[in-house]
Amino acid sequence: MAEKRSTWHRVRKTLISLVIMLGALAAVVAIARMPGRTVDVVEREIPPVNVETLVLKPVPKLADYLELPGSIEPNAIVEVPVELSGKIEEIGPKEGDPVREGEVILHLDSRLLQAEVNSARAQAEFDRKNYERLAELLKRGVVNRNQVEEAEARATISGANYEVARTNLAKTVVYSPLTGILDELLREVGEYVAPGDAIARIVDVAKVKASIQVPEKDTPYIRQGSEIAVSVDALDNRVFRGKLTYISETADPSTRSTRVEITLNNPNRRLRAGMIVRAKFRRRTLSDVLMVPLASVIPLEEGRVVYVEVDGMAEKRKVELGLIQGTEVQVLDGLKPGDRLIVVGHRLVGPGQRVQVTQSS
Numbered sequence: 001m002a003e004k005r006s007t008w009h010r011v012r013k014t015l016i017s018l019v020i021m022l023g024a025l026a027a028v029v030a031i032a033r034m035p036g037r038t039v040d041v042v043e044r045e046i047p048p049v050n051v052e053t054l055v056l057k058p059v060p061k062l063a064d065y066l067e068l069p070g071s072i073e074p075n076a077i078v079e080v081p082v083e084l085s086g087k088i089e090e091i092g093p094k095e096g097d098p099v100r101e102g103e104v105i106l107h108l109d110s111r112l113l114q115a116e117v118n119s120a121r122a123q124a125e126f127d128r129k130n131y132e133r134l135a136e137l138l139k140r141g142v143v144n145r146n147q148v149e150e151a152e153a154r155a156t157i158s159g160a161n162y163e164v165a166r167t168n169l170a171k172t173v174v175y176s177p178l179t180g181i182l183d184e185l186l187r188e189v190g191e192y193v194a195p196g197d198a199i200a201r202i203v204d205v206a207k208v209k210a211s212i213q214v215p216e217k218d219t220p221y222i223r224q225g226s227e228i229a230v231s232v233d234a235l236d237n238r239v240f241r242g243k244l245t246y247i248s249e250t251a252d253p254s255t256r257s258t259r260v261e262i263t264l265n266n267p268n269r270r271l272r273a274g275m276i277v278r279a280k281f282r283r284r285t286l287s288d289v290l291m292v293p294l295a296s297v298i299p300l301e302e303g304r305v306v307y308v309e310v311d312g313m314a315e316k317r318k319v320e321l322g323l324i325q326g327t328e329v330q331v332l333d334g335l336k337p338g339d340r341l342i343v344v345g346h347r348l349v350g351p352g353q354r355v356q357v358t359q360s361s
Contacts (some may be wrong), residue, residue: 048354051345054296054361058337060287064323066221066283070212072232072275074205075263078178079186079198081104084113088191088199095185099176105200107194108172116191120162127155147360180204181269189283196334208264208271210242212279213257221283222247228262229280232271240264240271290335291328296343306335307342307349309357314342314349 076088086108093099102113131151137143170275176182184201187193210230226244231237242264251258262279264271296318297304305320319334340360342349349355 002104007270016304025269028170037043043343045234046354048312048356049314049348050358051309051342051343052353052359052361053340053357054293054343056292056335056337056339056341057292058290060289062286062289062325064283065325066218066281068212068214068279068281070210070262070277070279072271072273072277073209073211073261074180074203074273075209076178076180076204077183077206078202079194080174080177080200080202081198082108082174082193085194085197086110086192087359088187088189088193089094091185091189093182095182097182099180099182099202101169101176101179104177105174105182105188106176107174110169110172113165113169117162117165120158120269122238124155124158124162124243124317127151131155145262151174174199176202176219178202178204179206203273205266205269205273206273209245210262210263210264210277210279213252214260214281215260216256216282219247219251219258222260222281223254226282230262230264231278231280233276235270235275248276251288286330290331290334291325292331292341293343294327294329295325296341296346297329298347307346308335309340309342309355312352312354312356314346314355316351327353 022359058305063132088106089109090107092104092106095216099105131148131154134148134151135145138148158249181204183203185199186201187197187199193199222244224247227241228244229239231239242262244260245263246261248259263292292306298306298307303318305316305318308317309315317334317339320332322330324330340357342355344359345355
C-alpha cells in the first residue's frame, strides 16, 4: 500500500509540472499574437544649400605680367685715387656735398714740384736757345753738324723733362671724375698719400639702377630697351618708370636666374641705394582667357576642384590652373564659358547636392 501511494505522488508532480509548462507556453503564444504599437517613420527632406554663382565669360585680351623683387643701386660709384706721393694740403667739398665733373676735390703740397718745374723750365729755355745759336753758326760754317745735333738732342730732352715736371705739378690737384655726391672722404688734411691711394668716394645718383634677378624660365620674355614700372616699398609703393638697359649674358649657377638692370631717373634723389623695389615685367598677351576667383578653387590631395551649378545640383569639376593675377586665377582645363561657377557656398556642398542660387553674376 505504501508503495502505491509513492508512485501516485510522483505521477501527480509530473502532471502538475506539465500543466505549468503548457500554461506558460500558451501565455507566450498569446502575447506574441497581440497586435503591437505602430511606429510611423517620417523621411525628412534635406533643404538645398544657398549659393551664389558666377557665369563664366572669357577675357578677350589679358596681359600676363611678372612681378619680381630687387634693390636700388647707384648708377656709378667711383673711388678717386691720387697719382703722386705727397701730403694733403687742402680739401674742398665736404661729405654729402654735390660735386661736378672736373671740380677740384683736394690739393697736395706742391712746393717741391713747383721748384722742379721752375728748374726744368730754365734748363729747357737754355738748351733751346743754345740749339738755335749753334744752328745759326752752322749756316756760317763756324761749327760742325755734330755739335748742332747734340744741342738739338739736349733741347729735346730738357723740353721733355719740363713737360714731365709740369704734369707732375698738375697731379697735385685732384679733380672729380664725374658729377655726383661726395659720399665719403677717405683721407684727412695733413695725411701722406701714395700713388693709387683712394682719397674720396663719389656716387652718381642722378640716375639709379634697379637690379633684378629674373628666373630662367622667364628670361625669354624680357627685352632690352622695354619700359618697366618699378614700385618702391619705402615710398608708399610709388611707381617709377624706367628702361631695361642691361641683361647679363650669364646666369647665376646657384639660382639659375639672370641679372638685369632697369635705369631710372632720380632728379630729386628720392631713390636711394639699398631700397627694396618690385619690377613689373610684361611677358605676353593672352587671348580668350577664362579667369575665376582664386577663393572658389578648393585644394585637395589629388588636385584642385571647383563646383558648378547644373539644373539645381552641385557638380564637382577637377581643374587645371595657370597664371595668377591678384585674386583671380586662369583655368586651363575643367571649365568652359557659360558654366555657372559656385563662388559662395561652394565649401558647403558635395557632388549631386541640391542648391538654391540666391545671386548670380
